[in-house]
Amino acid sequence: MRPKPAIEALRAQIERLECRSRRSRSVLPFGIAEIDSRLPGGGLTLGALHEVAGGGNGTIDGAAAALFAAGIASRTKSKVLWCITKPDLFAPALAQAGLSPDRVIYAEAGDDKTVLACMEEGLRHGGLGAVIAEIARLSMTASRRLQLAAEGTGTIGIALRRWRRQTEASDFGQPTAATTRWRVSALPSTPLPVPGVGRPRWLVELIRCRAGESADFELEACDDTGHLRLPADLVHGPGQAEDGRRSASG
Template identity: 75%
Template sequence: MRPKPAIEELRAEIQRIEARNRQPVKVLPFGIPELDARLPAGGLAFGALHEVAGGGNGTVDGAAASLFVAGIAARTKRKILWCLNRQDLFAPALAQAGLKPTRVIYLRADDDQTVLACLEEGLRHGGLGIAIGEIARLSMTASRRLQLAAEASGTMGIALRRWRRQTDAYDFGQPTAAVTRWRISVLPSSPLPVPGIGRGRWLVELVRARAGESADFELEACDGTGHLSIPADLRNRQISAGGGRYSATA
């Protein structure tokens, strides 16, 4: 049965009112059009929670995922809160991804629950560029609290998922309130014309994007300004029309 005309008119009026009152979403673009096009409003949203984890052999150490997050933080303003419960975060490596040590407030906690509590307080503060928390478990209830805190302050929140064992990562696919979910895996580095170590290369998987599209991108790791880039040998390839990995073009 179709709704009555009066109900349809009421729904249309409510939509018009909501559209007028809706605040524009502030985002942080990656600067890669093919990647930004997969995200609502063309970038990573502020005032929202995002999930990032390492993939493949980096599931436990989370090195590439941490550098990916550092690159995002480097391209924001204000201080960065980084909550962790391990002692293996290497600040000089974060600096190579553009995140200067003087911009970061490191908070060491004893367990996931304390990290979550500190991350929520950081998001509610409202004076930070990004609040980051390294955690293993993220329940729907906890993620909703973080999302609401981020929405209230306009601060971006990142849950950096790290586990003690690779088998513990089974819950990464469970539903949470995060707006986006990312998985970062290490690939062979970009080749050099002479023997040596080239720039790091990652498989950047946008596993989930609310009101957006999921996609995979093979990209060069963050440079000294926190930016990702398209590998030179992939620059002239066309984007795949179907699913699977996207080779971005310039």
């Protein structure tokens, strides 16, 4: 006997939900045990929305947050859609964080509403590795739409919170449907055994993690493969790190 149409429709809906659940379990690891162990599944959930913002030092921390997002996107496999309101991204800096210019598609929009629409369309497309959107405000309704769009295709979405006025920064504390929420602040660069500028360091704060715990990490900034690294003096301790630097320069 052929199943009734209502039963067939219910089975199809269950199948779609199961496929969405399987996609949401895929993750993008950072490759640093201290971070991945804090994230459900051992990495950033693919097919999900994540939020990234800079700390309190304005443009400097905002740039660090953008490079953090670029590093994540660079470790995906396909093209990256970056939705912006003004063309002020520095492509060579993104390349230093692993995101080469030939992988980035820029969509310039006039306001947050249009940027969010572009981001949602990009997430629904299904052929992109990541979709990043620079926005000042993100409501619960808008974030839910983005989360559902990401779940439907398995594409990772990053809402890069960027404020034109400092008063807008308070919106970052409002609840959203994002799976994780990160804040990135610039720190003094890694010391070198000789005069020069070492690798930049960031304070990376995991402020919110669904089904996980908050944490903060002192890390060396993304390299040209998009990977972060624990500073040597934090891995080995100050004495061992100093011995290592002396050996390298000897």
